[in-house]
Amino acid sequence: xxxxxxxxxxxxxxxxxxxxxxxxxxxxxxxxxxxxxxxxxxxxxxxxxxxxxxxxxxxxxxxxxxxxxxxxxxxxxxxxxxxxxxxxxxxxxxxxxxxxxxxxxxxxxxxxxxxxxxxxxxxxxxxxxxxxxxxxxxxxxxxxxxxxxxxxxxxxxxxxxxxxxxxxxxxxxxxxxxxxxxxxxxxxxxxxxxxxxxxxxxxxxxxxxxxxxxxxxxxxxxxxxxxxxxxxxxxxxxxxxxxxxxxxxxxxxxxxxxxxxxxxxxxxxxxxxxxxxxxxxxxxxxxxxxxxxxxxxxxxxxxxxxxxxxxxxxxxxxxxxxxxxxxxxxxxxxxxxxxxxxxxxxxxxxxxxxxxxxxxxxxxxxxxxxxxxxxxxxxxxxxxxxxxxxxxxxxxxxxxxxxxxxxxxxxxxxxxxxxxxxxxxxxxxxxxxxxxxxxxxxxxxxxxxxxxxxxxxxxxxxxxxxxxxxxxxxxxx
Amino acid sequence: xxxxxxxxxxxxxxxxxxxxxxxxxxxxxxxxxxxxxxxxxxxxxxxxxxxxxxxxxxxxxxxxxxxxxxxxxxxxxxxxxxxxxxxxxxxxxxxxxxxxxxxxxxxxxxxxxxxxxxxxxxxxxxxxxxxxxxxxxxxxxxxxxxxxxxxxxxxxxxxxxxxxxxxxxxxxxxxxxxxxxxxxxxxxxxxxxxxxxxxxxxxxxxxxxxxxxxxxxxxxxxxxxxxxxxxxxxxxxxxxxxxxxxxxxxxxxxxxxxxxxx
Ligand code: SF4
Numbered sequence: 003x004x005x006x007x008x009x010x011x012x013x014x015x016x017x018x019x020x021x022x023x024x025x026x027x028x029x030x031x032x033x034x035x036x037x038x039x040x041x042x043x044x045x046x047x048x049x050x051x052x053x054x055x056x057x058x059x060x061x062x063x064x065x066x067x068x069x070x071x072x073x074x075x076x077x078x079x080x081x082x083x084x085x086x087x088x089x090x091x092x093x094x095x096x097x098x099x100x101x102x103x104x105x106x107x108x109x110x111x112x113x114x115x116x117x118x119x120x121x122x123x124x125x126x127x128x129x130x131x132x133x134x135x136x137x138x139x140x141x142x143x144x145x146x147x148x149x150x151x152x153x154x155x156x157x158x159x160x161x162x163x164x165x166x167x168x169x170x171x172x173x174x175x176x177x178x179x180x181x182x183x184x185x186x187x188x189x190x191x192x193x194x195x196x197x198x199x200x201x202x203x204x205x206x207x208x209x210x211x212x213x214x215x216x217x218x219x220x221x222x223x224x225x226x227x228x229x230x231x232x233x234x235x236x237x238x239x240x241x242x243x244x245x246x247x248x249x250x251x252x253x254x255x256x257x258x259x260x261x262x263x264x265x266x267x268x269x270x271x272x273x274x275x276x277x278x279x280x281x282x283x284x285x286x287x288x289x290x291x292x293x294x295x296x297x298x299x300x301x302x303x304x305x306x307x308x309x310x311x312x313x314x315x316x317x318x319x320x321x322x323x324x325x326x327x328x329x330x331x332x333x334x335x336x337x338x339x340x341x342x343x344x345x346x347x348x349x350x351x352x353x354x355x356x357x358x359x360x361x362x363x364x365x366x367x368x369x370x371x372x373x374x375x376x377x378x379x380x381x382x383x384x385x386x387x388x389x390x391x392x393x394x395x396x397x398x399x400x401x402x403x404x405x406x407x408x409x410x411x412x413x414x415x416x417x418x419x420x421x422x423x424x425x426x427x428x429x430x431x432x433x434x435x436x437x438x439x440x441x442x443x444x445x446x447x448x449x450x451x452x453x454x455x456x457x458x459x460x461x462x463x464x465x466x467x468x469x470x471x472x473x474x475x476x477x478x479x
Numbered sequence: 480x481x482x483x484x485x486x487x488x489x490x491x492x493x494x495x496x497x498x499x500x501x502x503x504x505x506x507x508x509x510x511x512x513x514x515x516x517x518x519x520x521x522x523x524x525x526x527x528x529x530x531x532x533x534x535x536x537x538x539x540x541x542x543x544x545x546x547x548x549x550x551x552x553x554x555x556x557x558x559x560x561x562x563x564x565x566x567x568x569x570x571x572x573x574x575x576x577x578x579x580x581x582x583x584x585x586x587x588x589x590x591x592x593x594x595x596x597x598x599x600x601x602x603x604x605x606x607x608x609x610x611x612x613x614x615x616x617x618x619x620x621x622x623x624x625x626x627x628x629x630x631x632x633x634x635x636x637x638x639x640x641x642x643x644x645x646x647x648x649x650x651x652x653x654x655x656x657x658x659x660x661x662x663x664x665x666x667x668x669x670x671x672x673x674x675x676x677x678x679x680x681x682x683x684x685x686x687x688x689x690x691x692x693x694x695x696x697x698x699x700x701x702x703x704x705x706x707x708x709x710x711x712x713x714x715x716x717x718x719x720x721x722x723x724x725x726x727x728x729x730x731x732x733x734x735x736x737x738x739x740x741x
Contacts, residue, residue: 011674011676014674014676014677015676018676018677018680028684031662032658325662325663325665325681326681329680330677362670362674363674363677364667365663365666365667365678366541366630366631366667366668367634367663367667368630368631368635369630369634369661369662369663372634385540385541385543386543387543388542389543389544389545390543391543392543392544392545397542401542405538405539405542405544405669406544406547408538408539409538409539409544409547409551410547411533412502412533412534412554413550413551415530415531415532415554418533419533422506425506426506433740434740436740437735437738437739437740438710438738438740447671447673448671448672448675448710450676451675451678451679451682451711451714452671452675452682452707452710452711453710453711453714453738455507455706455713455737455738456740457506457508458507458509458510458734459509461505461506461509462500462504462505462509462512463500463505463530465509465513466512466528
């Protein structure tokens with residue numbers, strides 16, 4: 003996917019100007035936290051499960067090579083093909099090769115952020131293949147020529163009216179109303195059915211890989227993943243190396259946290275475990291299954307102080323609780339991953355230079371960390387990324403100077419107190435009578451949106467000092 | 480400036496409290512500093528105001544200048560170490576000292592940071608649960624009050640019920656609750672200057688919530704949030720009175736509200 007994170011502020015401004023969409027985001031932001039909370043409240047072992055899973059994930063990441071090898075052995079034994087891809091290009095060409103070996107022309111694709119990351123669809127289309135997204139949200143976004151705005155709900159930015167209009171435009175099905183959401187869902191289902199039946203290759207993602215039995219786990223709410231996996235003769239599962247877990251019970255523990263955190267449901271409608279190609283006694287299932295495991299910087303992240311981000315479950319709770327995501331929406335982030343987890347992941351998977359604004363799109367309010375089922379210290383990671391920007395001089399010079407000057411001055415208390423005294427007198431003079439200032443030299447950012455409350459008479463330190471002097475004088479006389 | 484004891488004649492069993500004024504109170508609202516001082520005295524403490532204090536280092540820290548932040552952390556720790564308690568009229572500065580200094584510093588300085596962290600309190604939390612004496616009841620002219628929970632106070636220090644209970648027992652005020660009290664107001668330190676438009680939108684959402692509560696006065700424990708909200712309300716022409724909670728608890732509302740003047 004083409005990255006547009008470098009224009010974050012401009013993207014954000016555009017998003018905030020679309021007042022209808024902004025209003026929809028406000029509504030979402032008001033109610034998603036409530037349904038998540040209700041679901042967590044109804045799950046008495048949330049905290050113990052969270053702690054348990056954290057230990058399991060850390061253990062797995064500490065022994066990643068071991069568990070990947072175990073997974074590979076088991077998956078091969080189940081009759082799968084296993085491929086490792088170091089780079090996005092490697093994943094794309096591996097998948098393209100598979101498709102071409104089978105002379106495939108039509109691909110039914112399930113929801114997969116990893117293939118968004120590698121830009122797989124565009125690569126396959128370049129080679130003349132027809133790729134249809136079958137997750138309803140992904141389908142809407144694909145048909146509208148847009149990109150996902152939320153890792154869990156790719157089309158959350160669309161209103162029902164948007165979708166109705168889109169379907170009326172693109173589906174040549176004659177006069178019809180599509181009055182209710184259910185009508186639109188039914189229509190999409192009907193249209194997609196043909197694609198499922200015609201596709202020669204199905205491509206899906208996976209939420210977890212289970213080392214002990216070589217299975218891939220996938221959760222969906224529409225069951226489209228199962229159709230992608232079972233109807234076409236060839237199945238390709240694309241995911242990343244950090245998704246592996248030791249045991250089946252670890253995957254189900256993860257499921258308990260993931261689904262509640264994502265949608266507030268106790269369970270998604272479909273949870274599937276893919277073992278491998280159809281066996282002699284099976285009635286259906288793919289004839290050939292490939293599992294492609296992408297690294298793309300993750301080995302490096304594993305060796306860095308950001309390793310914790312690899313424990314992310316992709317539940318989207320941090321997006322749903324982020325006031326900045328609420329304000330600007332997912333497209334502003336300019337890439338595959340949005341919100342707090344995206345602001346950590348995007349610089350690490352692409353480059354900090356291209357995404358320098360993202361780590362700054364945070365007030366350190368801490369709500370994301372509070373709700374993150376993987377207990378990832380997102381605000382601290384974003385701060386550490388800002389520290390890297392500071393040392394690598396990616397922070398704008400004006401800012402670097404201001405910050406450094408303030409810190410320098412604050413380390414010289416005498417000078418600091420006398421200069422701040424002068425500054426306060428000046429501001430006081432400027433804001434005389436009204437109590438606030440409209441414009442403030444050197445604070446354009448602030449005064450573009452806010453008045454600047456004028457300070458009171460003199461600094462606290464000065465007033466205290468004067469008070470003490472007066473008291474001393476009284477004693478002397 | 481020298482260290483000063485506010486009152487030399489107090490009995491020695493009164494605990495000494497180092498009051499960390501915070502740079503924003505020092506610069507913009509000294510009346511909050513004097514209110515805090517007086518509250519601590521009324522609550523039975525001997526207050527020391529270390530004269531070399533400046534800024535806790537949050538601007539540098541949050542902007543990624545960890546070196547500058549470490550220097551300020553060490554300087555601040557030296558100022559505060561001697562007292563029995565450290566009290567701060569700001570959730571985010573108290574959180575900086577108690578949560579972030581120990582992460583920022585290493586070796587012996589980390590030990591010193593941990594020692595100070597263990598005795599550092601946000602003002603409301605200290606007055607509510609630690610101070611030796613209960614605060615005397617005061618009269619304030621308004622009872623239509625909303626409380627803004629600063630994020631650091633709320634999530635790092637778990638300050639939530641303390642200011643509400645204090646406002647109730649000391650001022651007889653029942654706080655009008657906001658719909659989304661746990662949502663950030665958009666201040667975020669340097670964030671509000673780096674991303675002013677996004678920040679303003681967040682402030683507007685908070686101000687809408689305040690308006691819907693029908694409160695006439697908005698108070699809180701963090702000068703940064705309060706300055707930012709008062710500034711935005713003033714720009715929007717929204718007539719809300721914004722004050723630090725210490726002003727209400729001290730019963731002294733003689734200073735004009737933030738951003739208002741006569
Ligand atoms: S960082 Fe945490 S909250 Fe955000 S998507 Fe990942 S697991 Fe969910």
